[in-house]
Amino acid sequence: MLLPVLALAAAAAVTPERVERLMRQAVVVDLHCDTTQLIVDEGYNLGERYSYAQVDIPRMREGGVSGIFLSIYTSPRRLTPAQAMRQALVQIDAVRREIRRHAKDLAPAVTAAEVLAARKQGRIAVLMGVEGGHMIDSSLAILRTYFELGARYLTLTHGSNTPWADSSGDKPAHNGLTDFGREVVREMNRLGMMVDISHVSDKTFYDALDTSAAPVIASHSSCRKFSPHARNMTDEMLRALGKKGGVVHINYYNGFLDGDFESRYNALKGEQAREDQLHKLFPNDPRRRVAEQRKLDARRTAKLGRVPLSRLLDHFEHAAKVAGIDHVGLGSDFDGVNDQLPEGMEDISKIPNLVRGLMERGFSDADILKILGGNTIRVMRDVERAATR
Amino acid sequence: MRLFIVPLLAAIAAAQSPVDPARVERLLERAVVIDLHSDTTQMILEEGFNLAEAHDYGQVDIPRMRRGRVSAVFLASCPNSRRLTGLESVRRGLEEMDAIRREVRRHPKDLALATTAGEILAARKQGRIAVLTGLEGGHIIDSSLAVLRTFFDLGARYMTLAHFSNTPWADSSNQPPKSNGLTAFGREVVGEMNRLGMMVDISHVSDKTFYDALEASSAPVIASHSSCRFYSSHPRNLSDDMLRALAKKGGVVHINYFNPYLDEKFREGAREVIAFSGPRTGPERRKANAERLARLGRVPFSRLLDHFQHAVKVAGADHVGLGSDFDGVSDQLPEGMEDISKTPNLVRGLMERGFSDDEILKILGGNTLRVMHEVEKAARR
Numbered sequence: 139m140l141l142p143v144l145a146l147a148a149a150a151a152v153t154p155e156r157v158e159r160l161m162r163q164a165v166v167v168d169l170h171c172d173t174t175q176l177i178v179d180e181g182y183n184l185g186e187r188y189s190y191a192q193v194d195i196p197r198m199r200e201g202g203v204s205g206i207f208l209s210i211y212t213s214p215r216r217l218t219p220a221q222a223m224r225q226a227l228v229q230i231d232a233v234r235r236e237i238r239r240h241a242k243d244l245a246p247a248v249t250a251a252e253v254l255a256a257r258k259q260g261r262i263a264v265l266m267g268v269e270g271g272h273m274i275d276s277s278l279a280i281l282r283t284y285f286e287l288g289a290r291y292l293t294l295t296h297g298s299n300t301p302w303a304d305s306s307g308d309k310p311a312h313n314g315l316t317d318f319g320r321e322v323v324r325e326m327n328r329l330g331m332m333v334d335i336s337h338v339s340d341k342t343f344y345d346a347l348d349t350s351a352a353p354v355i356a357s358h359s360s361c362r363k364f365s366p367h368a369r370n371m372t373d374e375m376l377r378a379l380g381k382k383g384g385v386v387h388i389n390y391y392n393g394f395l396d397g398d399f400e401s402r403y404n405a406l407k408g409e410q411a412r413e414d415q416l417h418k419l420f421p422n423d424p425r426r427r428v429a430e431q432r433k434l435d436a437r438r439t440a441k442l443g444r445v446p447l448s449r450l451l452d453h454f455e456h457a458a459k460v461a462g463i464d465h466v467g468l469g470s471d472f473d474g475v476n477d478q479l480p481e482g483m484e485d486i487s488k489i490p491n492l493v494r495g496l497m498e499r500g501f502s503d504a505d506i507l508k509i510l511g512g513n514t515i516r517v518m519r520d521v522e523r524a525a526t527r
Numbered sequence: 528m529r530l531f532i533v534p535l536l537a538a539i540a541a542a543q544s545p546v547d548p549a550r551v552e553r554l555l556e557r558a559v560v561i562d563l564h565s566d567t568t569q570m571i572l573e574e575g576f577n578l579a580e581a582h583d584y585g586q587v588d589i590p591r592m593r594r595g596r597v598s599a600v601f602l603a604s605c606p607n608s609r610r611l612t613g614l615e616s617v618r619r620g621l622e623e624m625d626a627i628r629r630e631v632r633r634h635p636k637d638l639a640l641a642t643t644a645g646e647i648l649a650a651r652k653q654g655r656i657a658v659l660t661g662l663e664g665g666h667i668i669d670s671s672l673a674v675l676r677t678f679f680d681l682g683a684r685y686m687t688l689a690h691f692s693n694t695p696w697a698d699s700s701n702q703p704p705k706s707n708g709l710t711a712f713g714r715e716v717v718g719e720m721n722r723l724g725m726m727v728d729i730s731h732v733s734d735k736t737f738y739d740a741l742e743a744s745s746a747p748v749i750a751s752h753s754s755c756r757f758y759s760s761h762p763r764n765l766s767d768d769m770l771r772a773l774a775k776k777g778g779v780v781h782i783n784y785f786n787p788y789l790d791e792k793f794r795e796g797a798r799e800v801i802a803f804s805g806p807r808t809g810p811e812r813r814k815a816n817a818e819r820l821a822r823l824g825r826v827p828f829s830r831l832l833d834h835f836q837h838a839v840k841v842a843g844a845d846h847v848g849l850g851s852d853f854d855g856v857s858d859q860l861p862e863g864m865e866d867i868s869k870t871p872n873l874v875r876g877l878m879e880r881g882f883s884d885d886e887i888l889k890i891l892g893g894n895t896l897r898v899m900h901e902v903e904k905a906a907r908r
Contacts, residue, residue, distance in 0.1 A: 221614065223617070223618060224614055224617055224671070224674065227671075227673060228674070230677065232673070234676075234680070238908075275618060279621060279625035279626070280618065280621055282625050282628075282629075283681065286625075287677065
């Protein structure tokens with residue numbers, strides 16, 4: 139009689155074997171990596187293993203990654219919308235070329251089924267998300283063009299308002315979504331493109347939820363409970379997103395994870411000023427700029443240290459509690475956060491640490507599988523099914 | 528004696544005309560008819576032109592393509608190179624490509640998006656008309672190979688290196704030379720098109736750009752819509768030397784039906800049409816077109832046949848095709864070729880001129896399928 143009980147207890151215990159077993163079973167999908175910028179700016183080769191940055195094929199293999207969304211990001215502040223559109227095309231082209239260049243390891247994908255098919259072939263699925271509505275230059279035709287080229291989510295804004303949606307990083311100009319903004323959301327629904335509310339203002343968030351006929355995602359946002367940053371989500375927002383069938387993909391940036399870290403980060407005025415100058419100092423030398431940025435990031439990390447992994451676990455635990463276990467996923471923001479990442483989550487190879495941590499917090503294997511990618515696969519399918527193309 | 532003469536007369540009559548309508552019909556049933564250049568895109572985007580409806584204006588819609596036995600049509604994406612910046616042209620080009628895709632998807636029973644020779648034949652088997660896209664003017668890539676590849680990914684299968692303006696890397700036939708043909712980057716563009724499997728189109732470019740492109744390209748090169756300088760000295764047309772060089776490269780010249788390019792007497796009309804500064808589409812434009820047509824008249828059909836005959840004589844029967852320029856020439860079209868439904872007239876006319884069925888089949892589309900296939904084979908993606 140005792141043996142089965144012990145066996146049950148053993149199954150719940152955290153052992154390297156249990157971690158290993160779960161990793162083999164898991165479909166791991168990361169909704170947001172900014173590695174695209176490195177590919178374009180310095181010819182970063184995903185096939186090599188790097189001692190810097192966070193994402194390459196060897197490290198994705200170690201992290202058991204099945205699918206990754208590379209973000210198409212352009213600055214809404216430095217570029218006009220039309221310039222941003224052209225740069226987005228350059229980035230999409232770069233991602234597609236990088237995938238073809240490593241055809242043994244990477245597979246282009248646009249659907250949940252294609253993520254699973256790539257996994258079966260032992261390849262990592264690469265998808266794309268467009269990070270910022272400014273890149274459609276207020277044109278549904280351009281939105282459809284991105285979809286046609288393979289992008290499967292659009293973040294409605296980045297850090298600046300678009301002419302049709304307010305950002306969390308700007309003063310409100312439209313009180314959320316304009317009529318055209320609602321049209322954008324409906325067109326995304328029709329196409330089967332995920333509506334991403336990371337970066338938007340709280341009002342835009344609720345307007346998007348209200349407008350969308352399909353579940354909505356946060357591709358890389360954390361919980362405001364632990365850091366009051368406007369980029370994070372309140373408990374009410376988490377609940378509303380969960381109710382809509384959406385998924386919040388937790389962002390690993392230290393400043394979003396920990397309010398205290400964010401204050402200390404912002405206090406580093408010298409580094410901030412230097413960072414603001416880099417684009418002016420090296421306008422035509424992106425390699426040099428990226429190298430200088432890395433030096434700056436290392437200096438920051440030396441001064442500020444890293445947030446402990448337990449704080450990252452707090453976010454997963456809180457989001458699961460408030461939004462529901464079916465509504466949490468991974469949205470690292472790797473290569474997009476100046477290397478300011480928690481201890482034990484320094485790059486994409488560290489996913490086993492997350493699995494172990496969640497096990498230690500008492501999550502069941504089934505729950506962890508949902509967080510790692512199961513929920514994302516489900517929401518992708520829901521959005522695909524809701525499409526009326 | 529009399530008995531001997533009658534068959535001889537009959538034979539002479541058959542060689543001249545009239546052609547047996549059954550022969551025309553039989554040939555049209557077999558033919559793969561491909562038009563390399565129609566500008567209907569602008570009307571689709573700007574006035575919601577619905578390809579499924581029969582119109583009493585414009586030149587291309589599904590009912591008329593059916594009557595013209597069309598298997599495939601290339602719709603051009605053609606941002607106005609004289610009014611838009613490079614960046615604006617990219618954006619407009621994407622909108623035009625989007626409009627084409629949507630219009631084709633809206634009529635899935637009749638139309639099919641296609642990008643290869645194989646897909647044209649597959650659509651034809653299903654009873655659908657294949658719609659392909661070509662980029663009219665290198666300005667559309669804003670000097671970026673990434674943007675060129677983007678348009679290829681979106682389905683474009685030829686690019687005219689320059690339109691009415693010089694690009695920063697290729698001279699147009701419509702402006703004073705600036706780069707003496709193709710620049711080094713222009714050659715890179717041609718090389719990248721070869722690599723992708725995108726046809727290099729030399730319509731609109733300067734003579735020097737033409738020869739540079741021929742030299743730079745590792746695959747056959749096309750003229751998507753150009754006629755013979757022999758009958759109209761317009762710089763948009765090809766000289767006999769150019770026709771020969773294009774053919775030697777394995778390319779195809781697709782004959783343009785625009786009156787000023789067909790006949791020297793109409794040549795001056797081109798200036799007026801090209802310089803027209805009003806809207807590109809809509810009732811105001813159509814009114815101006817009709818007024819001009821009433822004033823200038825139409826070129827006789829025989830002159831259009833002259834171009835096909837001359838191009839075949841100089842370039843060879845394997846190197847001539849159809850490049851109407853329908854909906855892009857302000858309705859200034861020859862008698863009997865007023866719209867895309869008139870393909871049977873062309874077939875009959877070519878028969879009357881003594882072309883064999885095989886030659887006519889090549890001109891109607893066989894040559895285009897061959898050149899597409901060769902460009903696809905030469906690709907190294």
